[in-house]
Amino acid sequence: MSETPSGMSPEDVVDDARPASIAPDVPSDAAVLAEREGMNITSRSFGRQTWDRFRRHRLALIAAIVLALLATAFIVGPWLSPYGFSERDVLNMRSGPTAEHPFGTDTIGRDLMVRTFLGGRFSLRIALIVALLTTFIGTVIGAIGGYFGGTVDTIVNQTINLFLIIPALVVLLVVGVRFAASPNSIAFLLAVLLWPTIARVVRGLFLQYKEQEFVLAAKAAGARAPRIMFRHILPNTFGPIVVNATLLIGVAIILESTLSFLGVGVQPPTPTLGNLIEQAKGQLDSKPSAVLIPGGFIVAITLCVNFLGDGLRDALDPTSRKG
Amino acid sequence: MSSPLLSVRDLSVAFHTDDGVVNAVNDISFEVHPGETLAVVGESGSGKSVSAMALMRLLPNSARIQGTIEFDGRDLLGLSPRDMRRLQGNEIAMIFQDPMTALNPVFTVGNQLVEAIRIHNPKVSKRAARERAASMLALVGIPDANERLDNYPHEFSGGMRQRAMIAMGISNEPKLLIADEPTTALDVTIQAQVIEVIKRAQEATGAAMILITHDLGLVAGVAERVQVMYGGRLFETGPTETIYYRSRNPYTRGLISSIPSATARTERRLAPIPGAPPSAINPPKGCVFRPRCQHATDECFTEPELRRLDEATLHQSRCHYAEQLGEMDNAASGSRT
Numbered sequence: 001m002s003e004t005p006s007g008m009s010p011e012d013v014v015d016d017a018r019p020a021s022i023a024p025d026v027p028s029d030a031a032v033l034a035e036r037e038g039m040n041i042t043s044r045s046f047g048r049q050t051w052d053r054f055r056r057h058r059l060a061l062i063a064a065i066v067l068a069l070l071a072t073a074f075i076v077g078p079w080l081s082p083y084g085f086s087e088r089d090v091l092n093m094r095s096g097p098t099a100e101h102p103f104g105t106d107t108i109g110r111d112l113m114v115r116t117f118l119g120g121r122f123s124l125r126i127a128l129i130v131a132l133l134t135t136f137i138g139t140v141i142g143a144i145g146g147y148f149g150g151t152v153d154t155i156v157n158q159t160i161n162l163f164l165i166i167p168a169l170v171v172l173l174v175v176g177v178r179f180a181a182s183p184n185s186i187a188f189l190l191a192v193l194l195w196p197t198i199a200r201v202v203r204g205l206f207l208q209y210k211e212q213e214f215v216l217a218a219k220a221a222g223a224r225a226p227r228i229m230f231r232h233i234l235p236n237t238f239g240p241i242v243v244n245a246t247l248l249i250g251v252a253i254i255l256e257s258t259l260s261f262l263g264v265g266v267q268p269p270t271p272t273l274g275n276l277i278e279q280a281k282g283q284l285d286s287k288p289s290a291v292l293i294p295g296g297f298i299v300a301i302t303l304c305v306n307f308l309g310d311g312l313r314d315a316l317d318p319t320s321r322k323g
Numbered sequence: 324m325s326s327p328l329l330s331v332r333d334l335s336v337a338f339h340t341d342d343g344v345v346n347a348v349n350d351i352s353f354e355v356h357p358g359e360t361l362a363v364v365g366e367s368g369s370g371k372s373v374s375a376m377a378l379m380r381l382l383p384n385s386a387r388i389q390g391t392i393e394f395d396g397r398d399l400l401g402l403s404p405r406d407m408r409r410l411q412g413n414e415i416a417m418i419f420q421d422p423m424t425a426l427n428p429v430f431t432v433g434n435q436l437v438e439a440i441r442i443h444n445p446k447v448s449k450r451a452a453r454e455r456a457a458s459m460l461a462l463v464g465i466p467d468a469n470e471r472l473d474n475y476p477h478e479f480s481g482g483m484r485q486r487a488m489i490a491m492g493i494s495n496e497p498k499l500l501i502a503d504e505p506t507t508a509l510d511v512t513i514q515a516q517v518i519e520v521i522k523r524a525q526e527a528t529g530a531a532m533i534l535i536t537h538d539l540g541l542v543a544g545v546a547e548r549v550q551v552m553y554g555g556r557l558f559e560t561g562p563t564e565t566i567y568y569r570s571r572n573p574y575t576r577g578l579i580s581s582i583p584s585a586t587a588r589t590e591r592r593l594a595p596i597p598g599a600p601p602s603a604i605n606p607p608k609g610c611v612f613r614p615r616c617q618h619a620t621d622e623c624f625t626e627p628e629l630r631r632l633d634e635a636t637l638h639q640s641r642c643h644y645a646e647q648l649g650e651m652d653n654a655a656s657g658s659r660t
Contacts, residue, residue, distance in 0.1 A: 212424050213419050213420070213425040214424060214427040216419065217417070219381055219411070220417040220419075221438075221442060221491070222408040222409065222411035222413060222442055222443060223412075231438075235427075235430070236428065236429050318428070319428055
């Protein structure tokens with residue numbers, strides 16, 4: 001992946017094909033090279049290059065804008081709404097979308113727009129906490145296992161496997177029933193169950209990268225293990241980590257929705273996108289909007305986050321020449 | 324003669340594998356004096372890279388290392404990892420074979436040069452380190468060095484990357500530079516240039532150098548002394564001139580006659596050495612080169628010692644017939660005139 005065709009570009013041939021018999025002294029050497037390769041001298045900062053590459057990724061840019069708008073709506077919306085999230089409008093129960101209630105109302109007359117936005121806020125918060133926590137735990141553990149190998153790796157690998165064979169849903173159901181679930185505790189629980197997916201990816205990447213010569217070169221330069229792991233190898237693995245982290249955001253939203261749908265997730269009256277669907281499931285025939293609207297938000301968030309991940313992966317890879 | 328900078332005594336490296344014990348390096352001893360260049364020549368599997376890695380303490384923990392390595396008065400094998408890191412990249416630096424993978428693809432060249440400097444000199448400011456990095460790049464013949472610092476490795480050609488590696492190697496003015504096949508991954512046409520650059524860099528810093536290569540032709544103008552390795556053993560060592568013109572070892576002679584020459588007066592065929600390098604797990608009985616040697620006799624079933632042939636030049640060879648090889652030469656040149 002690091003070897004793009006541009007790394008073996010025509011200027012290679014030009015530069016290297018000069019007769020070797022001419023003893024190269026600095027000035028002429030430099031002059032010739034400057035003349036031939038002067039055109040691709042760029043000095044933009046890393047941040048600038050990353051942004052330039054990201055901007056070219058049309059879909060990712062749109063996804064980022066949509067996500068920003070959604071997040072703003074989730075945060076500001078409930079606050080601007082004339083209705084409270086558990087306030088009942090007894091005259092307009094079970095209504096479809098109307099002027100007063102653009103998303104309709106639920107079975108006991110609560111405004112679904114404010115509940116959906118608030119639900120989106122909780123769902124997004126859970127997803128972000130899960131993604132950050134999972135990525136952090138998974139990266140550190142995976143890096144340690146992959147880099148040090150041997151017994152350490154065996155322990156890490158077996159722990160990963162152990163967690164991967166635990167049926168997440170069963171554990172979540174059992175634990176969810178035992179403890180009153182708040183958005184934060186659900187997020188924490190999901191992170192504990194999901195970190196192995198990231199750890200497995202990171203471990204594999206570290207196993208691969210630690211054999212690369214630049215790691216040996218760093219060792220030969222006197223760098224310590226933590227420096228090699230987190231300064232030299234980790235940046236090479238940003239792409240796959242970012243992609244997996246964004247995938248996890250989708251997974252977390254869907255898992256949380258599943259839990260709420262099964263009734264052991266975040267407990268009412270606190271709304272999440274998942275328990276909104278659960279509460280509306282009986283109305284699927286009579287008033288599909290009550291299910292389709294929160295469902296649509298779940299799909300939109302998951303898709304946007306995945307596109308965003310794609311864009312970030314390409315943008316963070318300096319060898320991609322899209323910028 | 325001055326006291327040696329590096330003194331290796333009876334170095335052996337073995338790896339325990341599922342197939343048995345691999346004796347990669349067997350009892351090699353050599354010295355490198357300050358400012359001197361020693362070329363280590365041999366085929367793949369001859370143990371040349373492994374012995375260099377042993378010097379840098381870069382071998383995996385599974386390696387069993389015996390013997391002593393003394394560098395500048397310190398016992399390298401006895402140093403704590405912390406003290407060893409202080410030497411690595413600072414007093415002993417290494418240039419690797421493949422410049423395509425030896426630079427980290429996600430950092431700019433300048434970033435990596437600056438890091439190499441600042442690992443060992445944390446007090447140097449980033450700006451000063453950058454200036455030093457630029458002057459190092461200029462020294463190895465990279466134009467517009469200051470702008471080039473902001474390039475990523477993939478924006479460099481292979482030759483330029485190896486130059487950048489050399490710049491990194493000498494950036495802390497090491498006392499000893501180990502170049503492990505620095506030109507093997509490069510086009511033939513720029514190999515000579517890169518060797519020139521290495522020499523220039525070495526002269527600029529006054530470092531001693533161990534040049535590891537499988538190409539005996541490459542070392543002629545660079546090294547003062549050559550050490551030929553085969554099957555993890557030292558086969559012949561001596562001044563470059565002696566090795567080239569008065570070799571007393573059949574293996575070295577085989578290597579020399581397999582170098583293509585553009586200037587040879589008489590038309591001669593390249594003479595490759597028949598056969599393959601020996602297994603490091605089950606080496607042949609006696610002299611490890613015996614199965615491939617055209618001079619081999621029954622005597623070669625006992626392993627020859629590395630013998631000193633000349634006190635002044637310290638020319639040593641591992642062959643029962645070292646002296647006879649010399650006489651054969653004299654006879655041949657005598658009959659021609």
